[in-house]
Amino acid sequence: MPRPIQATIHPQALRHNLARARSAAGQARVWAVVKANAYGHGIQRAFPALREADGFALLDLAEAEALRALGWGGPILLLEGCFGLDDLATCERLNLWHVVHDPAQIHWLSLRRKARAHRVFLKLNSGMNRLGFSPQQYRSAWQHLQRLPAVGGVSHMTHFATADGPQGIDDALDRFAASVDGLPGERSLCNSAALLRYGSDAPSPRADASTLLGDWVRPGIALYGGSPTGLAADAQAWRLQPGMTLLTRIIGVQNVEAGAAVGYGAGFRAERAMRVGVAAVGYADGYPRHAPSGTPIVVDGIRTRIVGRVSMDMVTVDLEPVRAAGRAAEVGSPVLCWGRHMQAELAIDEVAQACGTIGYELMCALAPRVPVQVD
Ligand SMILES: *Cc1c(COP(=O)(O)O)cnc(C)c1O
Numbered sequence: 001m002p003r004p005i006q007a008t009i010h011p012q013a014l015r016h017n018l019a020r021a022r023s024a025a026g027q028a029r030v031w032a033v034v035k036a037n038a039y040g041h042g043i044q045r046a047f048p049a050l051r052e053a054d055g056f057a058l059l060d061l062a063e064a065e066a067l068r069a070l071g072w073g074g075p076i077l078l079l080e081g082c083f084g085l086d087d088l089a090t091c092e093r094l095n096l097w098h099v100v101h102d103p104a105q106i107h108w109l110s111l112r113r114k115a116r117a118h119r120v121f122l123k124l125n126s127g128m129n130r131l132g133f134s135p136q137q138y139r140s141a142w143q144h145l146q147r148l149p150a151v152g153g154v155s156h157m158t159h160f161a162t163a164d165g166p167q168g169i170d171d172a173l174d175r176f177a178a179s180v181d182g183l184p185g186e187r188s189l190c191n192s193a194a195l196l197r198y199g200s201d202a203p204s205p206r207a208d209a210s211t212l213l214g215d216w217v218r219p220g221i222a223l224y225g226g227s228p229t230g231l232a233a234d235a236q237a238w239r240l241q242p243g244m245t246l247l248t249r250i251i252g253v254q255n256v257e258a259g260a261a262v263g264y265g266a267g268f269r270a271e272r273a274m275r276v277g278v279a280a281v282g283y284a285d286g287y288p289r290h291a292p293s294g295t296p297i298v299v300d301g302i303r304t305r306i307v308g309r310v311s312m313d314m315v316t317v318d319l320e321p322v323r324a325a326g327r328a329a330e331v332g333s334p335v336l337c338w339g340r341h342m343q344a345e346l347a348i349d350e351v352a353q354a355c356g357t358i359g360y361e362l363m364c365a366l367a368p369r370v371p372v373q374v375d
Contacts, residue, residue, distance in 0.1 A: 002371070003280055004248055004249035004251070004280055004332075005246075005247070005248040005249075005280050005281055005285055005370055005371070006246075006247050006248070006370070006371055006372075006373060007244060007245065007246050007247075007366055007370050007371070007372045007373070008244070008245040008247065008339070008372070008373050008374070008375050009041050009042065009045045009046070009243060009244055009372060009373070009374045009375070010241065010242065010243055010244070010245070010339075010340075010375055011045070011046075011048060011049035011374060011375075012049075012241075012375075013225055013241035013242060013243045014041075014046060014049035014050055014223055014224065014225075014243050015049045015050075015052070016240075016241050017222055017223045017224070017225055017240050017241060017243065018030070018032065018049070018050055018052060018053060018223055019052075020201075020222065020238060020239060020240060021192070021195060021196075021217070021219040021222055021223060022052075023200065023201055024195050024196055024199035024200050024201040024202070024217075025190075025195060025199060025200065025213055025217045026199065026200040026209065026210060026213050027210070027213070028190075028213040028214055028215055028216055028217045029054035029055070029215060029216050029217075030053050030054050030055075030216070030217055030219065031053065031054065031055045031056065031057040031075075031077060031188070031216055031217065031218045031219075032050040032053035032055070032056050032057070032219070032223055033056075033057045033058070033079075033191075033218055033219060033220030033223070034046060034047075034050070034056050034057070034058050034063070034067075034220075035057070035058040035059050035060070035063070035079060035220070036364045037063065037364075038050075038224075039220060039221065039223075039224045039226075039360065039363045039364055040244070040286075040363040040364045040365065040366040041224060041243055041244055041363065042372060043058075043063055043066050043067065043070075044066070044070065045372065045374050046223075046243075047067065047070050047072070050223065051072070054074065054075065054216070055074055055075030055076060055077060055097075055216070056072065056074075056075070056076050056077070057076075057077040057078075057079050057218055057220075058076070058077075058078070058079065059078055059079045059080040061078070061087060061090055061096075064076050064078065064090075064094055064096050065090075065094060068094050075097055076094070076095075076096050076097065077096070077097045077098065077099065077121060078091070078096055078097070078098040078099060079099055079218075080099060080101070080131070081098045081099040081100055081101055081102075081105050081120075081123075082098055082105055082108060084108070085108040085111060088108055088109065088112050088118070088150075091117075091118060092112075092114055092117050092118075097118075097119040097120065097121065098118070098119075098120055098121070099120070099121045099122075099123050099131075099157065100120045100121070100122050100123065100141070100145065101122075101123040101125075101131040101132045101133065102131075103141070106141065106144055106145060106148075109145070109148050109150050109151060110148055110150075112150035113149070113150065114150055115149050115150065115152075116149070116150070116151065116152030116153075117150050117152060118150050118151050118152055119152055119153045119155075120145060120151060120153070120154055120155070121154075121155045121156070121157045121188065122138070122141060122142055122145060122154050122155070122156055122157070122185075123157050123158065123159070124138050124156065124157070124158040124175070124176055124179050124180070125158075126158040126159075126160070126161075126171075126172035126173075126175040126176050126179075127161055127171055127172045127175060128159060128160070128161035128172075130159070130161075131159070132158065132159070135175050135178065135179045138179040138180075139179070139183075142154060142183060153185070154185050155185045155186040155187065155188065155215070155216075156176075156179075156180045156183065156185050156186070156187050156188070157187070157188040157189065158172060158175075158176045158189055159189075159191065160172050160189070160190075160191060160193070160194050163190075163191055163193035163194035163197065163198075163228070164193035164197075164228050164229045164230070165229075168197075169194055169198065169212070173189070173208070173211075173212060176189060177211065186214070186215035186216060187214030187215050187216075188214055188215060188216035188217070188218060189212060189213075189214050189217075190212060190213060190214070190217040190218060190219070191218055191219065191220065191228065192219040192220055192221045192222035192223075192228040193228035193229060194212065195213075195217050195219050195222070196219075196222060196228065196234075196238050197229075198212055199212075199213060199217070200213070201238075221359065221360055222235075222238070222240055223243070224242075224243035224244065224359075224363060225240045225241050225242040225243045225244075225348075226240075226243075226348055226349060226358075226359035226360060226363065227240070227347075227349045227359060230349060230352065230353060230358050230359070231349060231353070232347035232349040232350045232353070235347060235349060236347070242338070242339045242340055242345070242347065242348065243363075244338070244339055244348070244363060244366070245336070245338065245339025245340055245341060246281070246285075246286075246287075246336075246337040246338050246339060246366070246370070247334060247335065247336055247337070247339070247341050248279050248280045248281040248334075248335045248337065249279065249280060249331075249332055249333060249334055249335055250277040250278065250279055250299065250317075250329065250330065250331055250332065250333040250335060251278055251279070251280045251314075251331060252277070252278035252331065253275060253276070253277055253278070253319065253329070253330060253331065254275070254276045254277075254278070254316075255273070255274075255275055256270045256273065256274050256275070256276050257270065257273055258270055258271065258272045258273050261308075262276055262307050262308035262316050263307075263308025263309045263311065263316055264308070264309045264311060265309055267293065267308050267309040268293045268307040268308035268309075268316075270307075274318065274319070274320050275319040275320065275323060275329065276307060276308075276316050276317065276318065276319060277299060277316070277317045277318075277319045277322075277329060277333070277335075278314050278315075278316055278317075279297070279299075279314065279315050279316075279317055279335040280313065280314060280335075281313075281314070281315055281335070281337055282310060282311050282312045282313040282314050282315060283310055283311070283312055284312045284313055284367055284369065285313075285366075285367050285369065285370050286362065286365040286366040286367040286370065287310055287315060287337060288310065288351075288352075288355045288357065288361075288362065288365070289309075289310045290310075290355050290356065290357075291306060291310050291315075291351070291354060291355045292354065292355070293305065293306060293307045293308060294306070294354065295351060295354040295355060296346060296350055296351060296354060297315070297317055297335060297336065297337060297346070297351075298335070298336035298341070298344045298346050299317055299319065299322045299327075299329055299333055299334070299335050299336075300322050300327040300328065300329055300333045300334060301327065301334075301341075301342060301343060301344045302321055302322045302325045302327055302344075303321065303344075303346070304317055304318045304319070304320070304321045304322055305317070305318050306318075317335065337351065338350075338351050338362065347359075348362055348363065
């Protein structure tokens with residue numbers, strides 16, 4: 001029997017979440033962001049569920065190639081643009097649109113000869129100070145691109161640093177509007193957080209919602225059912241469904257005496273006699289090692305907690321709530337790390353929050369050794 005760990009990808013959930021994003025997007029077209037192997041879900045597995053998108057955005061040229069091999073003939077956008085001159089030939093061969101965020105990329109474009117071969121998204125640094133031209137540099141970068149024979153169209157984009165938090169997007173939106181004012185070309189601004197908090201479906205839509213939504217929106221995490229704010233309650237309020245389940249089983253049970261310790265470093269001590277289950281999932285599977293005692297986990301449909309340190313291949317879980325609910329909690333009992341199983345659900349964001357991280361990181365960290373099925 002194989003080790004009883006299994007990840008499941010839920011294409012119906014991805015399809016549903018894409019429809020939610022589209023409904024929030026109004027008239028704008030939707031880039032499905034599938035970077036990092038579709039946030040750990042697998043491009044091959046996610047693609048059939050997301051093919052109703054208007055385009056796919058990612059940043060690895062090999063992933064772009066994989067999408068073309070899957071038969072996607074529509075738009076593909078490279079979110080970090082080209083990493084070197086050679087990549088421009090790949091863009092021509094695969095017909096990839098690409099972001100231009102640095103003068104080096106404009107220089108490489110100036111060396112290409114194929115007329116109007118490149119459709120680019122010029123990126124404004126609207127305050128995040130990661131990628132993009134400053135508002136002062138933006139127009140001259142745009143003019144420079146316009147003059148290059150190899151460039152066949154220039155769109156405008158920015159990325160919000162604080163769309164998920166109380167600071168919101170007002171300042172960034174002002175900088176973007178001022179920088180692109182009067183320039184022709186499509187616009188793209190929104191990630192999941194901006195789309196869901198301020199888009200067409202928002203509780204109190206903004207007066208400038210159509211400016212904000214622009215021509216293209218770029219949801220990522222929402223497609224996979226994760227919350228862009230880190231709060232499981234928000235994903236629920238937006239009616240997103242979990243795209244990934246990580247399920248394993250109990251492989252051993254210990255009767256731990258009062259005062260005895262559990263796991264490496266004796267990181268947990270039992271206050272009273274208790275039964276502890278050993279589940280076949282560890283940090284080598286992508287379960288976060290920094291998950292503290294108390295991190296939620298579901299055994300046999302009953303919500304409980306991990307106790308003691310996460311090790312490479314195992315975690316130890318408190319079986320008392322499971323037994324109190326009248327369940328057996330024995331070798332073979334199912335253990336839901338996140339996602340859904342039978343009637344039980346555990347939001348990946350809840351697990352992430354307990355670990356001081358975000359659902360994005362847990363999805364992306366799903367380890368290659370975990371077998372993945374599509375339901
Ligand atoms: C990753 C990314 C997105 C998607 O962000 P989510 O928070 O996952 O919706 C959108 N735009 C850019 C430029 C990105 O890098």
